[in-house]
Amino acid sequence: MTSSIARSEADLSTPWFRTLFHHIGNTGAAGALDSSEVKAIGTGQMGFVVKARLHYGSRVDKAPDSLIIKLSSPDETARQTGLALGIYQAEVNFYREIAPRTSMQLPNCLFADCDHAGWLTIVLEDMSDVATQGDVLAGGSVGQAKSAVTELAKLQAPFWDSQEWLEKTWLSPQSATPLYEVPPLCLSAFLERFAHALTDKQTAIFQEAFPRAREWLAQWHKPMSLTHGDFRLDNILLATSDAAPAMTTIDWQTVKMAPPLIDVAYYLGACLPVEVRREHEQGILKHYQSELAARGVDYPWEQLWEDYRFCAIYGVLLCAFAVKVPQTERGDKMFISTAIKYAEMALDLDALTLLR
Numbered sequence: 001m002t003s004s005i006a007r008s009e010a011d012l013s014t015p016w017f018r019t020l021f022h023h024i025g026n027t028g029a030a031g032a033l034d035s036s037e038v039k040a041i042g043t044g045q046m047g048f049v050v051k052a053r054l055h056y057g058s059r060v061d062k063a064p065d066s067l068i069i070k071l072s073s074p075d076e077t078a079r080q081t082g083l084a085l086g087i088y089q090a091e092v093n094f095y096r097e098i099a100p101r102t103s104m105q106l107p108n109c110l111f112a113d114c115d116h117a118g119w120l121t122i123v124l125e126d127m128s129d130v131a132t133q134g135d136v137l138a139g140g141s142v143g144q145a146k147s148a149v150t151e152l153a154k155l156q157a158p159f160w161d162s163q164e165w166l167e168k169t170w171l172s173p174q175s176a177t178p179l180y181e182v183p184p185l186c187l188s189a190f191l192e193r194f195a196h197a198l199t200d201k202q203t204a205i206f207q208e209a210f211p212r213a214r215e216w217l218a219q220w221h222k223p224m225s226l227t228h229g230d231f232r233l234d235n236i237l238l239a240t241s242d243a244a245p246a247m248t249t250i251d252w253q254t255v256k257m258a259p260p261l262i263d264v265a266y267y268l269g270a271c272l273p274v275e276v277r278r279e280h281e282q283g284i285l286k287h288y289q290s291e292l293a294a295r296g297v298d299y300p301w302e303q304l305w306e307d308y309r310f311c312a313i314y315g316v317l318l319c320a321f322a323v324k325v326p327q328t329e330r331g332d333k334m335f336i337s338t339a340i341k342y343a344e345m346a347l348d349l350d351a352l353t354l355l356r
Helices: 014-023 027-032 076-085 087-101 142-159 173-180 183-197 200-218 261-271 274-293 301-324 329-348
Strands: 033-043 047-056 066-072 109-114 120-125 131-133 225-227 236-239 247-249 256-258
Touching (some): 014 027, 014 033, 027 033, 027 047, 087 109, 087 120, 142 225, 142 247, 142 261, 142 274, 173 200, 173 256, 183 329, 200 329, 261 274, 261 301, 261 329, 274 301, 274 329, 301 329
Antiparallel strands (some): 033 047, 066 120, 109 120, 131 236, 225 256, 236 247
């Protein structure tokens, strides 16, 4: 079906869906499909998402009434950037190679492919009737945080310190290098845009961390495992019905082999109020430790805590990308909120002292 990778909503015609169903072996749905309609439901910097409604001439088992389709950006510059960073192929590879090997809750993927020009098509089950997207601005609860680190343990345990997966070019820690070349270039623009909302101590965190981003990357050490890379409530579907898992994780463009506490620290730093995080983070980390142990991974507490402190710098560094995307009112609220939270986390944990 590679030749049928969609480049726009216009490509997602009824014949295209029939071809899709034939490709995945659902000949009943292919034969019964009468018509379809698609509507854009979300846009990002590197792509956009549409929802397809499908209508059949007769009722067929396993014929979906709707699907979610993720496409690459129609903007040439954005698409070439996504292609150069490897994020399109990474998400395709995730659904093809990793999803079948983890018990983490994920949407069912019917089809995933991209081509050498950066055109991407990922077709997922539509969970909108049973789940809703999380909101990092609204924040989450301690119970949700424990569920989140349980999901991370499910993801990470099968790949813990796996040399096989560390050597995959598209997953290797070395492939993350371009990400950490960005913060040193963004410090002035970041402070110009956001320093008014930060205290002097918070500002100092960014002033020290951004120029040392590549140093921080160079200090990555084992254990290594799979990381989502952008693990926060906005990339999690929360159940609104008993028919859905409590949490389903989406958006896998930044998947990497990396220090596993990156995802834990990134989630806790952004998705809990500062005071709640301070009170409960050790309890949540011990829950994470026990979930790993239940899956055969021994992560001694002293090392886990030290690695968590080190990984608190990750959220600080990713704040640099706030100045690399178009400015919006909600975006600025989110960036200011998370910048404050990550700076406070780094201060609380004395994280920058671990940069040698």
